[in-house]
Amino acid sequence: MRFNLSEWAITHRALVLFMILILGGAGAYSYFNLGRAEDPSFTIKTMVVNVAWPGATATEMQAQVADVIEKKLQELPYLDRVETYSQPGVCFVQIFLIDRTPPAMVKELWYQVRKRVGDIKGDLPAGVIGPNFNDEYGDVYSAIYMLSADGLSLAELKTRAEDIRQRLLRVPNVNKVDMIGEQPQKIFIELNHAKLATLGITPQQIFDSVAKQNAVTSGGSVDTSADRINLRVTGAFSGADAIAAVPVQGGGGNFRLGDIATVTRGYQDPPSFIVREGGVPALGLGVSMQDGSNIIKLGEDLRAAMDGIIAELPVGIEVTQIADQSTIVEHSVAEFLETFFEALGIVLLVSFISLGWRAGIVVALCVPLVLAIVLTIMYAAGIDLHRITLGALIIALGLLVDDAIIAIEMMVVKMEQGWDRARAATFAWTSTAFPMLTGTLVTASGFLPVGFAKSSAGEYAGGIFWIVGLALLASWIVAVLFTPYLGLMLLPDIAKHGPHGDPDAIYDTRIYRALRRMVESALRWRKTVVAVTVTMFVVALAGFGLVQQQFFPTSTRTELFFELRLPEGTAIGVTDAAAKKAERLLVGDSDIVT
Numbered sequence: 001m002r003f004n005l006s007e008w009a010i011t012h013r014a015l016v017l018f019m020i021l022i023l024g025g026a027g028a029y030s031y032f033n034l035g036r037a038e039d040p041s042f043t044i045k046t047m048v049v050n051v052a053w054p055g056a057t058a059t060e061m062q063a064q065v066a067d068v069i070e071k072k073l074q075e076l077p078y079l080d081r082v083e084t085y086s087q088p089g090v091c092f093v094q095i096f097l098i099d100r101t102p103p104a105m106v107k108e109l110w111y112q113v114r115k116r117v118g119d120i121k122g123d124l125p126a127g128v129i130g131p132n133f134n135d136e137y138g139d140v141y142s143a144i145y146m147l148s149a150d151g152l153s154l155a156e157l158k159t160r161a162e163d164i165r166q167r168l169l170r171v172p173n174v175n176k177v178d179m180i181g182e183q184p185q186k187i188f189i190e191l192n193h194a195k196l197a198t199l200g201i202t203p204q205q206i207f208d209s210v211a212k213q214n215a216v217t218s219g220g221s222v223d224t225s226a227d228r229i230n231l232r233v234t235g236a237f238s239g240a241d242a243i244a245a246v247p248v249q250g251g252g253g254n255f256r257l258g259d260i261a262t263v264t265r266g267y268q269d270p271p272s273f274i275v276r277e278g279g280v281p282a283l284g285l286g287v288s289m290q291d292g293s294n295i296i297k298l299g300e301d302l303r304a305a306m307d308g309i310i311a312e313l314p315v316g317i318e319v320t321q322i323a324d325q326s327t328i329v330e331h332s333v334a335e336f337l338e339t340f341f342e343a344l345g346i347v348l349l350v351s352f353i354s355l356g357w358r359a360g361i362v363v364a365l366c367v368p369l370v371l372a373i374v375l376t377i378m379y380a381a382g383i384d385l386h387r388i389t390l391g392a393l394i395i396a397l398g399l400l401v402d403d404a405i406i407a408i409e410m411m412v413v414k415m416e417q418g419w420d421r422a423r424a425a426t427f428a429w430t431s432t433a434f435p436m437l438t439g440t441l442v443t444a445s446g447f448l449p450v451g452f453a454k455s456s457a458g459e460y461a462g463g464i465f466w467i468v469g470l471a472l473l474a475s476w477i478v479a480v481l482f483t484p485y486l487g488l489m490l491l492p493d494i495a496k497h498g499p500h501g502d503p504d505a506i507y508d509t510r511i512y513r514a515l516r517r518m519v520e521s522a523l524r525w526r527k528t529v530v531a532v533t534v535t536m537f538v539v540a541l542a543g544f545g546l547v548q549q550q551f552f553p554t555s556t557r558t559e560l561f562f563e564l565r566l567p568e569g570t571a572i573g574v575t576d577a578a579a580k581k582a583e584r585l586l587v588g589d590s591d592i593v594t
Contacts, residue, residue, distance in 0.1 A: 006407075006429040006484040010422055016485045020369065027372025030379035035292040036329050037386045039140075042459040043106050045080075045097035047113060052090045052129040062086040064125050069093050072120050076112060078105070087568070100454040110135045141286035142295055143302050144180070144323040146277035146594075149316050154183045154267065154281060160317060161283045164309055168285065171301050173293035180284030181275025183267040187240050190262040199260065201248060206257065209248045240265040270572050277320055277594065279583050284322075292382060296333070299326020322594045328557055329386075336390045340371075343397040351405070359408050362486045366404035366478050367397075373474040374467065383463065392467035399443060400471050403436045403479035411487045416506050421491060425484035433480050440476045444469035 009016050051065050066084040073082055073095060080098040084091060095113060097106065110133070117131050147161050158179070165177045189210070191203060221230045244258030257263065275282050289298050310319050344367055351360030374393070383389060407428040414424035444465070450458060451465025522529050564582055566575050586592060 002430075004426050004429045005433075005480050007426040009481050009485045010425050010488050013485060013488075016482065020482060020485075023369060023372045023376065026376040027368070027374075030372075030375040034294070034375065034379055035382075035384035036295045036297075036333065037289070037384050038295070038325050038329050038332070040384070040386050040388050040460055040463060041291055042456060043103040045099070045101050045106055045456065047095045047110055047133065047135040049093040049095065049113070049117060049131045049133055050090065051093075051124070051131045053125060053127060054089050054129070055127075056089055056125075058086045058088050061089070061091040065128065066091045066093060068120060068123055069117055069131070072116050073113065075116065076109065078109060099456055102454075103459060139176075139178075139288045140325070141178075141323060142289040142298060142325045143287045143321060145285045145287075145306070146275075146282045146320045146322055147285070148277050148280045148282040148318050148320075150280070151316060154283065155185055157283050157317075158182060160313065161285060164319075165285060167309055168287055168302070168305060171287075171298070171305050173290050173298045173301070175288045175290040178286045178288070180286055181273055182283065183271055183273075186266060186268055187243055188262075188264050188266060188269075189243065189257070190264070192261060195260045199255065201255070201260065206248055206261065209246055209257070210243065213246045272572070274572070274576055274579075276579075276583070277322065279580075279587070292384060295326045295329045299324060299330070302326075320594055323559070332387060332390055333385060336394060339394050340397060343367075347401050355405075355409065355412060358490050358492065359412055359487075362408050362483060362490055363401055363404050365486055366475070366483055367401060369478050369482060370400045370471060370474045373477070374471050377470060378467070383466070388461055388463045389467050392464045393471065395464070396468050396471035399468075400475035403440065403475045404483050406432055406436060407479040407483040408487055408491075411484070411491065413506065415491070421488050425488045428484065429480055433476075436479065437476055440472045444472050 049069060051061075051069070053061060053065060056064075062084065066086055070082050070084060070093065073079065073093070076095070078097045078101040080096040083094040083096070085094075086092075097109060101109070114133055117133075121128075121131070145164075147157055147164070149157055149160075152160075161179060165179065168174060168177045189206070191206065196203065196206075218232075221228050223229075240263050244256070244263040246257040248255045248257050248260065275284055277284075287302065289295055306319065306321075313319070344364060347367065348360050348364050351363045355363070371393070374396075378385075378389070410428045410432060411421075411424045414427050415421060419427070447465035447468050451462045451469070452458065453462065562582065564575075564578055566578065
């Protein structure tokens with residue numbers, strides 16, 4: 001006698017009930033502890049190498065720096081292309097790997113880039129600064145805070161921002177905190193060329209005097225009976241006044257640098273990066289989350305930490321949060337729950353109308369049981385809740401009740417034909433279990449290309465296949481294992497015909513007769529049906545080519561990005577003035593929060 005899983009379920013009721021309770025508890029625990037994010041993490045296969053050579057023209061940068069680096073990088077495995085952007089004094093080399101590069105190899109390839117470019121550093125012209133490498137494109141700011149204050153300089157604001165940064169780093173699940181818009185401080189020495197000519201001092205003499213004064217030189221050490229005392233040569237610069245006091249030799253005498261030049265302290269001029277919030281100069285703090293963490297929990301912890309920080313800040317310092325990813329994710333999860341309950345309500349309504357309220361309850365109980373299995377496996381496999389997995393679960397909601405409906409319907413039909421509940425509960429395994437399994441696998445295979453695509457799109461959206469496939473398999477297991485048990489416990493004896501009655505009498509209804517006529521017509525005109533089916537398939541393939549293709553789904557976030565691009569070579573002051581004009585156009589709009 002062949003093994004019957006449904007029969008095993010109804011003969012081991014205590015064990016099956018225990019399994020249902022355990023799976024329900026595990027599913028609830030997994031749901032509340034799953035990592036949450038807006039998007040799945042994926043590997044960006046692009047790196048930027050930038051090299052500076054002050055004083056060089058764009059042509060010299062391209063010919064003597066960029067071309068040398070490009071030729072060396074052509075030896076890199078999995079290389080797709082190299083794009084170079086050169087301008088006076090600096091060039092940027094973008095390295096693109098082919099889309100099918102295995103994600104596990106990307107870090108090793110970036111190490112090879114650093115190694116190969118480092119090997120040719122000696123071949124680059126003297127005076128070249130770099131190369132510098134940037135491959136950290138995967139960092140996403142979970143929250144961005146802007147600090148501004150009337151009456152405080154950016155340097156003083158930076159001191160406050162550093163204190164806040166250190167406290168935010170201690171918040172659980174924070175990976176790093178970046179400062180945005182920092183203006184580096186510089187000390188400027190403005191030479192008076194008329195005085196230099198009168199005194200017979202060249203600018204190079206001033207440069208040499210400053211370099212000698214600020215040189216870091218070891219003074220040795222002295223060993224006592226107990227300690228070693230390091231000797232240091234004093235005189236290192238501690239500010240603008242110390243530089244102004246540097247002695248300069250020339251013209252037969254010694255001069256104080258401050259007497260022949262103006263020494264001032266200020267910010268980098270011209271600036272390379274300017275940040276304002278609400279039209280006021282500001283500093284930003286971008287907080288990144290650790291991989292696999294719960295963004296909603298991180299948002300709660302950040303809000304609690306910032307409340308304590310803001311309470312201790314001096315009056316006048318304003319902190320504005322301009323990005324909060326946790327709120328976006330929280331809304332996405334809430335939307336999934338709303339969709340889930342809507343789908344569950346529709347399933348209940350249809351089941352109650354077509355099967356009766358007891359059978360409808362059985363189907364309804366199968367939905368959270370399937371989700372519990374899926375969530376438990378997701379938690380064990382380290383798969384987070386994000387827009388891809390949530391979307392896959394929403395897709396699966398429309399499919400995962402099919403097997404349970406088939407199983408409970410077969411049970412009801414057999415009971416109406418006079419079978420007892422126990423025997424009717426086991427019938428689905430012998431008649432429809434394996435056709436259901438085949439249908440489940442065929443449906444899941446429709447998402448197979450997404451799951452196994454060797455590309456960035458496959459890495460980003462591959463969770464659709466795994467979650468949908470997992471949900472469908474879980475629904476089949478629930479249909480053949482738990483649904484018979486639930487049906488046995490909840491359905492009453494509803495036999496309409498005795499064991500000697502006509503078992504086909506239940507099919508002698510208007511709906512069944514209409515369905516039979518449709519099936520018979522399709523069999524009679526089978527060639528026409530096949531031709532129509534093939535035609536529809538061809539039309540679908542042709543129409544698929546007209547569907548818009550897009551890697552990322554359209555964003556539903558409530559931020560707009562206004563990009564203003566001026567001609568290449570425009571001074572940053574001109575760009576800043578244009579940006580201020582654009583800001584004034586937006587002032588007073590009641591729909592704008594920040």
